[in-house]
Amino acid sequence: MIKIYYSHLPFWRAEVLRVSLFIRDIPFEDVRVSREEFIHLIKTGFLPNGKKSPFHQLPVIEVEDKIIGQTGAIARYCGKVSNLYSDDMLKAAKIDQIIDAATDITNVVSPTIREKDQEKKMEDRKVLVNKLLPRWFKYLENLLSEDDSIWFVETMTIADIAMWRLLGWLTSGIIDGIPTSVVDDFPKLKNIHHQVHTHPKVQEWMLKTYGKEI
Ligand SMILES: N[C@@H](CCC(=O)N[C@@H](CS)C(=O)NCC(=O)O)C(=O)O
Structure with missing residues (x-):
């Protein structure tokens, strides 16, 4: 199952991921990172699960044990999974x-x-x-x-x-x-x-x- 990591905010960077999956009833884990966890992540790169965010930033997604960052890249991934992107x-x-x-x-x-x-x-x-x-x-x-x-x-x-x-x-x-x-x-x-x-x-x-x- 895809896991999405972001703060508990409806900011577009995360909502484009969450909502594209939700609209299509695709199950995902919606991990909300606390302020303290986010500050720790910026400093060290570590997510609450002990894995590393590649650019010490959020949002990231976790798929098959791999963490992927950059909003555009992961929005496309979620868009492909949910058929809200395009093959053309x-x-x-x-x-x-x-x-x-x-x-x-x-x-x-x-x-x-x-x-x-x-x-x-x-x-x-x-x-x-x-x-x-x-x-x-x-x-x-x-x-x-x-x-x-x-x-x-x-x-x-x-x-x-x-x-x-x-x-x-x-x-x-x-x-x-x-x-x-x-x-x-x-x-x-x-x-x-x-x-x-x-x-x-x-x-x-x-x-x-x-x-x-x-
Ligand atoms: N280029 C990144 C930028 C992401 C970004 O700036 N995220 C903010 C939160 S909205 C962040 O992690 N800021 C902490 C930092 O960059 O140190 C993307 O497109 O995802």
């Missing part, structure tokens, strides 16, 4: 570019989370809201305008699941200075969030796991 090389590349864009967007937001100086943090958030996020959202909206599908690639895939949770985080209101309306000017992208969010299995997952809609 071009479609697979289109899915990959969305997962990599989710990583790029995370990498522009994360420094503002780590920023200790409150004034600079809020200045950086203004740049995010007025410039950087709209730029990324426009690129994604353009991709969604290329054909008739409401999804990034024909049917729902790990690309849509990753983007659903990334957008859910960015519009949740928990990041000070980023308004819940930040994606409102991008209707096709907003619809991806809506479509995945209202999927019955996704609703079931959120209620079962977090006791509420997130």
